[in-house]
Amino acid sequence: MLPAYLSHADCLKHEMGAQHPESPERLGAVSDQLLMRGLLDYMHAFDPPLATQDQLARAHSADYLQQFADTGANVPEDGYVQIDPDTRINAYSYRAALRAAGAAVMAADLVATGKAPVAFCNIRPPGHHAERAAAGGFCFFNNVAVAILHALDTYGLERVALVDFDVHHGNGSEDILAGDQRVLMCSSFESGIYPFCGDVPKAANMVNTGLPSRSGGKAFREAVSQHWIPALDAFRPQLLFISAGFDGHREDDMGNLGLTEADFEWVTRELVGVANRHAKGRIVSCLEGGYELSPLGRSAAAHVKVLIGAD
Ligand SMILES: [Zn+2]
Numbered sequence: 001m002l003p004a005y006l007s008h009a010d011c012l013k014h015e016m017g018a019q020h021p022e023s024p025e026r027l028g029a030v031s032d033q034l035l036m037r038g039l040l041d042y043m044h045a046f047d048p049p050l051a052t053q054d055q056l057a058r059a060h061s062a063d064y065l066q067q068f069a070d071t072g073a074n075v076p077e078d079g080y081v082q083i084d085p086d087t088r089i090n091a092y093s094y095r096a097a098l099r100a101a102g103a104a105v106m107a108a109d110l111v112a113t114g115k116a117p118v119a120f121c122n123i124r125p126p127g128h129h130a131e132r133a134a135a136g137g138f139c140f141f142n143n144v145a146v147a148i149l150h151a152l153d154t155y156g157l158e159r160v161a162l163v164d165f166d167v168h169h170g171n172g173s174e175d176i177l178a179g180d181q182r183v184l185m186c187s188s189f190e191s192g193i194y195p196f197c198g199d200v201p202k203a204a205n206m207v208n209t210g211l212p213s214r215s216g217g218k219a220f221r222e223a224v225s226q227h228w229i230p231a232l233d234a235f236r237p238q239l240l241f242i243s244a245g246f247d248g249h250r251e252d253d254m255g256n257l258g259l260t261e262a263d264f265e266w267v268t269r270e271l272v273g274v275a276n277r278h279a280k281g282r283i284v285s286c287l288e289g290g291y292e293l294s295p296l297g298r299s300a301a302a303h304v305k306v307l308i309g310a311d
Pocket of ligand 1: 166167195245247254288289290
């Protein structure tokens with residue numbers, strides 16, 4: 001039984017212009033590093049399906065789903081439709097978003113049913129800024145929230161945790177999951193940057209650890225050790241999801257937290273420990289941000305190496 005790797009060519013066809021940092025090349029930067037380090041040899045690659053409307057409807061409003069489907073179906077072949085100042089779609093974006101969410105759902109199925117011990121989804125568009133009724137911040141469907149709600153409903157789980165270490169707060173995941181007592185969400189982020197929220201949690205099931213600009217790895221690790229790990233151990237999740245964003249890396253201009261591969265490796269090891277203590281080791285990790293291609297690939301490889309136990 002090998003760790004699962006989920007990605008799809010549909011995720012490469014969505015693009016928002018040549019200069020946009022959320023580029024199709026991001027997925028190749030990750031897979032190249034996994035391949036080069038031999039990590040894909042230890043993983044079983046799956047071909048994920050498109051998410052269904054029923055799956056998406058657990059996380060998103062009917063109006064939003066209809067609106068995005070209509071907009072997505074009417075983009076000219078060689079043009080774009082602007083969604084917010086940073087986010088736009090091409091003719092292939094809707095299908096890419098369905099595929100990314102479908103991959104997260106399949107990963108949850110594989111891990112929840114014991115067909116894979118852990119899973120990593122190398123997917124885009126990312127999801128954690130997508131709210132119940134709004135796209136934003138390069139995100140359309142909240143892949144990880146769709147997968148979490150699917151796992152809770154399908155497998156009768158009582159407690160599922162989401163950990164988000166992207167440099168930006170997972171406001172979309174918080175919007176969808178706040179107040180759901182079956183879920184504990186821990187989110188670290190750089191305070192004062194997009195999406196300009198998170199310092200005040202929306203509900204008691206949110207552990208938000210905002211960090212000042214230029215905090216560095218030591219402060220990040222202290223926050224995780226002091227706030228996340230005790231909360232996760234008290235909650236005892238039966239399944240652990242990770243919103244794996246690597247834009248907190250010091251070489252990535254999207255943020256200024258100053259993290260390194262070693263920090264992503266360290267936090268992954270801590271989370272594997274949580275999963276081993278409470279969740280039979282079961283983890284589903286989904287790519288979120290990370291825009292400078294070289295540190296993105298190196299950081300994702302450091303994360304996956306520990307996730308699949310190849311360290
Ligand atoms: Zn981000």
